[in-house]
Amino acid sequence: MQRHSSHLLLLLVAVVIPVCSEDKLDFTKLRDPFDMDEINRKLQEKVADDDPVQKAMPDPMDPKFRAPLRCSACGAVIEHAVRLLRPIIERQSERAARSGGVLPADALPKEYEMVDIFENLCGEVGRLYGLEVEKDKKRPTLRFSKSFGVSRLQGSWMPSFLTSTCEGVLDVEGEEKLAAMILGVARSEAEAGRGKVISMNPDQGIVDKVREMVCTKWEESAKGCDVYGVAIDPRETDNDDGAEEAASDL
Numbered sequence: 001m002q003r004h005s006s007h008l009l010l011l012l013v014a015v016v017i018p019v020c021s022e023d024k025l026d027f028t029k030l031r032d033p034f035d036m037d038e039i040n041r042k043l044q045e046k047v048a049d050d051d052p053v054q055k056a057m058p059d060p061m062d063p064k065f066r067a068p069l070r071c072s073a074c075g076a077v078i079e080h081a082v083r084l085l086r087p088i089i090e091r092q093s094e095r096a097a098r099s100g101g102v103l104p105a106d107a108l109p110k111e112y113e114m115v116d117i118f119e120n121l122c123g124e125v126g127r128l129y130g131l132e133v134e135k136d137k138k139r140p141t142l143r144f145s146k147s148f149g150v151s152r153l154q155g156s157w158m159p160s161f162l163t164s165t166c167e168g169v170l171d172v173e174g175e176e177k178l179a180a181m182i183l184g185v186a187r188s189e190a191e192a193g194r195g196k197v198i199s200m201n202p203d204q205g206i207v208d209k210v211r212e213m214v215c216t217k218w219e220e221s222a223k224g225c226d227v228y229g230v231a232i233d234p235r236e237t238d239n240d241d242g243a244e245e246a247a248s249d250l
Contacts, residue, residue, distance in 0.1 A: 053153065056139035058131075060161050064234045067224030068142050072231035073165035074215035075207075076129045076144040077121070082182055082203045082210065084117045084124075089186045089206075096187070103187070109179060118175045122166035129162055130154035142231045168220055178214070185209045 058065040082089075088109050095107040130152035131140040140153050144162065170178065185206050211229035215221050226232055 052138040053133060053140060057153070057156065058140060058142060060157055065142070067221060068231040068233060069161065069224070070165055070218075070221040071215050071224035071229065072142050072144045073125075073129075073162050074169055074218060074221045074225075075211045075229060075231070076146075076162060077125055077166045077169050078182075078211045078214060079203070079207045080125050080128070080146070081117070081121055081178060082186075082206050084121060085179065085182050085186075086203065088113060089183065092183065092187065093190050096190070109183070114175060114179060117179070118170065122163050122170070125166050126159040126163035130158060142233050165220070169214065169218060172218055173214060181213060182206060182210050185213075 058069060060066055060069050092103055092107050096103045128146040129144045130146075132143045132145045133140050133151040133153060135151060144158075145152055173181075189205050189209075208228065212227070213229075215229035216225045216227065224231055
């Protein structure tokens, strides 16, 4: 399957879009909560250059941040891929349940479904995800999220970084292999009964397992991930080392 890369376009956009506001979007203050133009304007309000959050932005070219940011971006790619595959996951679960646990051949993903999913994946990850912000520390975390329910930063270098990460993951894993991996884990979760548990995020178990399988092995992200495929923040390690040194001086 051939992807139509939008990497160059996003790279150009990333140069001109400012870092967007880290404030959570309060839908009660919108004139029309269904007006996407108003929502987009709110999401793209510029953070002042002297804002502490702006000054604390991690630099993806800094060696200590690059691998952890790649790890986090890799996790975002897996999360969104699972989200896009959700209709197929549900269809396969229903068909298997009706067939005594056996997945019928006609329940397998159609080629056009895979084309649609993987043509949209990288562009959507670059557009929708941003770095979560720690309000108490007034700094961005290294966690990429697309949730409106948390404070996030978007724009700047992030769209092109996320998109290039997505393209890198797909180049290494391959679209069909990644889809098969996600659908296989989803079936295992369903067979184990975990898919029947009521949850605010029914995809989390699938995301966690596939992220560990992919992001801890990919050369670009492996050194920045813990054993579960979660980004290791070097600033936390630096703080721990500093505390130990201070304690030893007492």
